[in-house]
Amino acid sequence: MTYSIKEVSEKTGLSIYTLRFYDKQGLLPFVARNSSGYRAFTDGDLSLIHTINCLKNTGMKIKAIRQYIDYVMQGPATIKQRETMLLAHRKTVEAEQRKIAENLQEIDYKLNVYQSPDAVATVTKEQQFVQQEKLVNQLPNPYAQTILSK
Amino acid sequence: MTYSIKEVSEKTGLSIYTLRFYDKQGLLPFVARNSSGYRAFTDGDLSLIHTINCLKNTGMKIKAIRQYIDYVMQGPATIKQRETMLLAHRKTVEAEQRKIAENLQEIDYKLNVYQSPDAVATVTKEQQFVQQEKLVNQLPNPYAQTILSK
DNA sequence: GCTTGCCCTAGAGTGCTGTCTAGGGTTTAG
DNA sequence: CTAAACCCTAGACAGCACTCTAGGGCAAGC
Structure with missing residues (x-):
């Protein structure tokens, strides 16, 4: 069983445009084509797209996600590189989260003034x-x- | 005592370009000019720029920040509107923070696999x-x- | 008076992430 | 056989937030 781009769009919430854009950017080298040249997504593909989405949602740039996907395509030999990438990414995300929390506190201070x-x-x-x-x-x-x- | 744009750039970490860009976007209507047409920043201006920075760092769009600044320029009469804006913003930031935390958990799951x-x-x-x-x-x-x- | 190092504006250019259009092929139901 | 509803690509366009360039003014020290 495979899925059309429309079905994947509905399953993932990503627009068809975005999926094709990601493909163009080299994020979906794992997606195969059927005899008509249509993209045929498998469940495994969906799982990888889910990972891409997680990286994107945490602010990773498309270029960096492509690097990660490239590692995945090269198989188990690149596990160490993937680990390094994800660790570094987690670190930056956590720093960003802390920064946002701090700024939110300052906004709360303003709010306190306004609510007093x-x-x-x-x-x-x-x-x-x-x-x-x-x-x-x-x-x-x-x-x-x-x-x-x- | 007032500050030149270069001094403000150094104090805030915002580039001179960005400060001028913000001014062009209507974010700095409170910054006065001296007799030569140069921007003369006061300490009060710095404090407002700090607030702008907090809003920007938490992902508020420039257009929305301008709305907030417009309220500030109108004086105490707009306190209620400012409160409403900041409350709404805090809500969206918190939602975004939760979403990022969830996605980070999924990345951690991947990391666990790689580290096993x-x-x-x-x-x-x-x-x-x-x-x-x-x-x-x-x-x-x-x-x-x-x-x-x- | 001239060089240096600031300051200004208007407007062009950039980088990123989509979003859409034009032009065309495929599949399915009637 | 044809209409509807899909699919494809290449490339234009858009929105956002800067970043830089060109052309010019001002202020201080030599």
Whole structure:
């Protein structure tokens, strides 16, 4: 049993365009063609596409994914290289995750300000401060309202 | 005290090109100009650029960041809208984080296979399986080595 | 007054990842 | 036999976020 590109598109959520694009980029060298030149996807192919999707979803570049797939196509001899690649990738993904978490914390800090009962006072004070800075340096005030008490 | 674009570039890690690009995109309407037409960044401006950076680092699109900055420029009246935006953004970032974590788990599964003492056997068996699939469906075998023990 | 090292704008170019179009072949049901 | 619904390729186009170039202004030191 094999699947057409449309069926694979529905199974994976990748558009037909994307599947053909990936093929063009050398990500799907394992997909065979039938006698009419149509792509005939097997279950094993789907499993590999799933792996490609995981790598893509974690931010790996297409060029790097192609490198990984190339290793897969060369068989068991490249297990060590694959391990090295995936370890390095995991490391970068984890670093990226940490960075995002940190930035999210700063956003949460902003949110706390906005959700506090003193939000208006805090924000007004901040705006006064930046307007004061512009004033001191003889710069135009770019803000909508001028809020400068005394 | 104000900062030149070069100083801000060094402080923030954003290239001068990127800072000017952000300005062109309407992300820096708060940055004033001195008498020579040069951008004069204040400390308050740096703080806002920091916020922009947090939003960008968590994947917010420039267009959405501009919307947020527009709210900031309108003063305390838009606190509610800012809160709504940041809450929605936090939700999408958290969803994205979860998705990445899930995909990373699948990559870890692959890594476990590669790191196991039976790695060669497992990978060989997988390759035999996919080659068998191709054979059964009368498709060419795209793999480097044919490993098909009876 | 001239070189050096900044600053500016407008707009072209790049890299990546798709997405779509044009032109054409195949398969199946009526 | 033909219409509908698939499939194919090559290559154009798009969206995003920069990155760079060309052409020119300003400020400080020699």
